Amino acid sequence: MDPHLLRTYVTVARLASFSEAARALGYTQSAVSQHIAALETDLGLPLLTRRPVAPTPAGERLLEHAGALLLRLDAARADLDRFAAAPRATLRVAASPLALHARTLAALPATGVTLRGLPPEQVPVAVVTGEADAGLVDGIAAPSDPLPPPDVAPLAATGVAEEPLAVLLPAGHPLAGRAGLRLDDLADARWLDAPDAGIPLDRLRAVHGGPAGGGFRTALRYEGTDTRTLLALAVAGHGLTLLPSPLAASVPGAVAVPLVAPRLVHRTELLLPPGVPAEPTGPVAEFTRRLRG
Amino acid sequence: MDPHLLRTYVTVARLASFSEAARALGYTQSAVSQHIAALETDLGLPLLTRRPVAPTPAGERLLEHAGALLLRLDAARADLDRFAAAPRATLRVAASPLALHARTLAALPATGVTLRGLPPEQVPVAVVTGEADAGLVDGIAAPSDPLPPPDVAPLAATGVAEEPLAVLLPAGHPLAGRAGLRLDDLADARWLDAPDAGIPLDRLRAVHGGPAGGGFRTALRYEGTDTRTLLALAVAGHGLTLLPSPLAASVPGAVAVPLVAPRLVHRTELLLPPGVPAEPTGPVAEFTRRLRG
DNA sequence: CGAATTTACGCACGGCGTAATGATC
DNA sequence: GATCATTACGCCGTGCGTAAATTCG
Numbered sequence: 039m040d041p042h043l044l045r046t047y048v049t050v051a052r053l054a055s056f057s058e059a060a061r062a063l064g065y066t067q068s069a070v071s072q073h074i075a076a077l078e079t080d081l082g083l084p085l086l087t088r089r090p091v092a093p094t095p096a097g098e099r100l101l102e103h104a105g106a107l108l109l110r111l112d113a114a115r116a117d118l119d120r121f122a123a124a125p126r127a128t129l130r131v132a133a134s135p136l137a138l139h140a141r142t143l144a145a146l147p148a149t150g151v152t153l154r155g156l157p158p159e160q161v162p163v164a165v166v167t168g169e170a171d172a173g174l175v176d177g178i179a180a181p182s183d184p185l186p187p188p189d190v191a192p193l194a195a196t197g198v199a200e201e202p203l204a205v206l207l208p209a210g211h212p213l214a215g216r217a218g219l220r221l222d223d224l225a226d227a228r229w230l231d232a233p234d235a236g237i238p239l240d241r242l243r244a245v246h247g248g249p250a251g252g253g254f255r256t257a258l259r260y261e262g263t264d265t266r267t268l269l270a271l272a273v274a275g276h277g278l279t280l281l282p283s284p285l286a287a288s289v290p291g292a293v294a295v296p297l298v299a300p301r302l303v304h305r306t307e308l309l310l311p312p313g314v315p316a317e318p319t320g321p322v323a324e325f326t327r328r329l330r331g
Numbered sequence: 332m333d334p335h336l337l338r339t340y341v342t343v344a345r346l347a348s349f350s351e352a353a354r355a356l357g358y359t360q361s362a363v364s365q366h367i368a369a370l371e372t373d374l375g376l377p378l379l380t381r382r383p384v385a386p387t388p389a390g391e392r393l394l395e396h397a398g399a400l401l402l403r404l405d406a407a408r409a410d411l412d413r414f415a416a417a418p419r420a421t422l423r424v425a426a427s428p429l430a431l432h433a434r435t436l437a438a439l440p441a442t443g444v445t446l447r448g449l450p451p452e453q454v455p456v457a458v459v460t461g462e463a464d465a466g467l468v469d470g471i472a473a474p475s476d477p478l479p480p481p482d483v484a485p486l487a488a489t490g491v492a493e494e495p496l497a498v499l500l501p502a503g504h505p506l507a508g509r510a511g512l513r514l515d516d517l518a519d520a521r522w523l524d525a526p527d528a529g530i531p532l533d534r535l536r537a538v539h540g541g542p543a544g545g546g547f548r549t550a551l552r553y554e555g556t557d558t559r560t561l562l563a564l565a566v567a568g569h570g571l572t573l574l575p576s577p578l579a580a581s582v583p584g585a586v587a588v589p590l591v592a593p594r595l596v597h598r599t600e601l602l603l604p605p606g607v608p609a610e611p612t613g614p615v616a617e618f619t620r621r622l623r624g
Numbered sequence: 625c626g627a628a629t630t631t632a633c634g635c636a637c638g639g640c641g642t643a644a645t646g647a648t649c
Numbered sequence: 650g651a652t653c654a655t656t657a658c659g660c661c662g663t664g665c666g667t668a669a670a671t672t673c674g
Contacts, residue, residue, distance in 0.1 A: 039404060041334070056654060069640055071655060076639095081411045088654065089648055096414045103407035103484070110403065114396035115332060118374045121389045189482060191396070349629060359666055364630060369664095381629065382673060630671070638663080645656065 039080065041111055044104040046073040047085065051101055054091045106190075109163065113191035116168030117311060129321035132170035134158035135235050135265045136282065137306045141199045142174055145328035147321055155263055157234035162188040165309045171322050173309035178203065178237055178245060178280070181303050192312045198329045199306040204286040204294040206272045206279050211293070218298035221246055225253030230277035232260040235268045237280050237304075245302060332373065334404055337397040339366040340378065344394055347384045399483075402456065406484035409461030410604060422614035425463035427451035428528050428558045429575065430599045434492045435467055438621035440614055448556055450527035455481040458602045464615050466602035471496065471530055471538060471573070474596050485605045491622045492599040497579040497587040499565045499572050504586070511591035514539055518546030523570035525553040528561045530573050530597075538595060 050059040050070060060070040077100075078085050085097035093101060130152045133142070138155075146153070156164060158175050165173040173193075177185040184195060205224065207214045225246065231239040239254050246253070257277035260268060265285075272279045273291045282304040286294035308329050310322075343352040343363060353363040370393075371378050378390035386394060423445045426435070431448075439446070449457060451468050458466040466486075470478040477488060498517065500507045518539065524532040532547050539546065550570035553561060558578075565572045566584045575597040579587035601622050603615075 039334075039408060041332075057652090066641055067654070068642080068656090072639075075655080081408075082415050083411060091654095096411060099414070100407070100411060103403070103410065106484070107400070107403055107407065110396070110400055111332060114393070114400065115374075117396065118376060118389060118393060121392065122375050191399070350627090360629070361631090361667080362665055365664075368630085384629095625674105627674085628672085630669105632669075633667090634665105635667105636663105636665085638661105640659105640661085642659090643657085645654105647652100647654075649650105649652085 043073045043077050045108060046070055047077055048101060048104050050074060051093050110191050113166040119168060125320045128152060129325055130170045131172050132156050132161045132164035133174035134161050134176050135263050137174035137176040142306060145325060147324055150321060157263055162190050162193055162309055165311060166191045166193060172325060174306060175309060176304060176306045178241055178302050179305050181301060185305055185307055194310045194312045196308045196330060197305055198308045200303040201282040201284055203280050203297040203302055203304050204283040205297060206281050206286045206289060207293045207295060208273050208275045209291055209293055214293040216295050218296045220299040228257035228277045229254050230258055230271055230279040231256045232268045234261055234263045235265055336366045336370050338401060339363055340370055341394060341397050343367060344386050403484050406459040412461060418613045421445060422618055423463045424465050425449050425454045425457035426467035427454055427469050428556050430467035430469040435599060438618060440617055443614060450556055455483050455486055455602055458604060459484045459486060465618060467599060468602060469597060469599045471534055471595050472598050474594060478598055478600055487603045487605045489601045489623060490598055491601045493596040494575040494577055496573050496590040496595055496597050497576040498590060499574050499579045499582060500586045500588060501566050501568045502584055502586055507586040509588050511589045513592040521550035521570050522547050523551055523564055523572040524549040525561045527554055527556045528558055
């Protein structure tokens with residue numbers, strides 16, 4: 039279970055080919071073959087079928103473990119590297135689309151910022167691997183409740199903003215006249231699922247906690263990270279979506295109806311690598327101070 | 332960052348000696364020295380001071396990462412091993428002291444059981460590393476809320492019992508006459524902290540959520556796992572402790588006063604390795620069926 | 625001076641590449 | 650028959666142990 043072998047294994051599984059993986063990793067086919075053989079011998083199980091190359095059930099399991107392991111390994115290295123590294127002059131922020139709004143944008147220093155837009159689930163990864171100095175993620179939760187922490191390596195999360203939620207309806211929608219909506223009333227409706235741009239339906243089902251996570255069927259799934267597209271899809275009637283009220287209210291051609299029950303908010307959190315709690319100066323410190331202050 | 336090196340590193344740190352670690356691992360002192368040197372060179376940081384041997388700040392950090400990494404590595408191996416292993420005839424259960432009560436004991440098969448008593452925090456580890464086939468942990472939570480999942484590798488948790496909570500007071504205690512107590516009223520009292528036998532005070536502070544986790548000062552800390560000792564300490568007036576009501580009510584020489592606010596229960600959960608969801612037969616299946624059914 | 629870590633050095637094994645073999649569509 | 654994975658085999662480098670040197674209490 040050498041990490042090198044695991045890395046080779048996940049690459050082979052991802053590319054579904056020994057030769058491709060060899061090229062990607064800078065090995066020969068032979069070496070890759072030996073890696074896989076070593077793993078299979080060690081574990082006493084076949085991990086991949088050949089022709090076509092695909093993970094066996096046991097291989098699927100190993101994939102989950104290997105992914106988490108390699109990520110944690112990178113995280114550890116990044117964390118230790120921070121100890122030695124000189125404080126950097128530039129601030130690299132990873133942020134999910136809806137985590138960027140007036141409050142957070144205002145806190146960005148005027149200069150020397152690299153802002154990388156990522157799907158929400160990738161933001162913690164970027165912070166933990168040291169690709170970003172800070173992260174901004176959004177999600178839904180009960181008021182003043184934290185978002186569910188990602189199960190990647192430890193991260194310090196601080197809430198920096200909470201806004202009410204609203205359902206975005208195309209003008210003329212039967213429910214568009216309502217003063218407020220309850221989530222229960224919408225469980226049977228058709229929804230947009232935009233896990234990378236908006237709020238994943240899974241999260242909705244989780245907080246709804248209804249009958250074994252049922253309901254909230256997907257009308258259309260959008261896999262990009264462009265919020266404007268998401269809004270346009272909602273306006274065009276491709277499905278419902280939940281948004282922070284201020285944003286929802288600003289969409290022309292649509293009506294934003296407040297969500298009144300259950301009591302949920304759109305929450306934005308600042309993610310920082312743990313430890314080194316208060317480096318006194320530098321762009322990271324300035325950014326966090328302006329967000330928290 | 333080879334796992335072998337990490338394993339050597341944590342051993343050296345734990346034993347505070349290169350030579351001891353070498354003996355423990357079956358290496359020579361020389362090899363251990365080379366391992367540590369390799370790690371320090373790789374990371375570009377000193378990890379240990381010599382004479383005395385103790386982790387530097389960076390080394391402390393690496394210890395946290397390394398522990399989690401090595402645990403996940405063992406977990407992955409154990410998980411994959413389960414795929415190949417024949418279903419076992421004997422059931423090995425790891426349980427925290429307060430997780431063992433009428434309900435859970437009744438579910439144990441009449442024969443072929445190995446029951447290992449462990450501190451609550453060790454139970455998930457035992458399950459995840461395959462040292463136990465199932466785990467029983469206890470803790471406090473809001474009614475029908477799950478316990479906070481341990482951040483070790485994935486585990487399937489099912490609630491199997493919830494009981495009301497009571498404060499155990501020595502007979503003659505000023506509050507012993509009360510019909511019910513509120514946690515707020517007790518935040519300034521002196522408590523027993525028995526994280527391995529009872530409910531850790533940290534958890535109490537966490538669910539209380541009061542002013543930055545203050546209050547609940549420790550009068551006496553008991554580090555064993557013997558519940559009888561914990562009860563005796565409470566009876567002898569060494570501090571307050573929170574217990575499941577049925578247990579608290581059965582203690583001679585003490586009074587059990589129900590906890591009325593906040594609404595909390597003592598919850599017991601069954602922990603199982605994930606995946607292989609429903610193996611149809613065998614002692615594990617029987618045990619889980621009797622617990623859930 | 626003694627205990628314990630570091631460095632020097634040699635050898636053995638592991639792991640990669642080249643090249644030949646084998647399997648599968 | 651072509652493509653792709655496996656096996657055979659030789660070489661290089663890593664990593665261990667033995668043993669000498671060094672450091673620190």
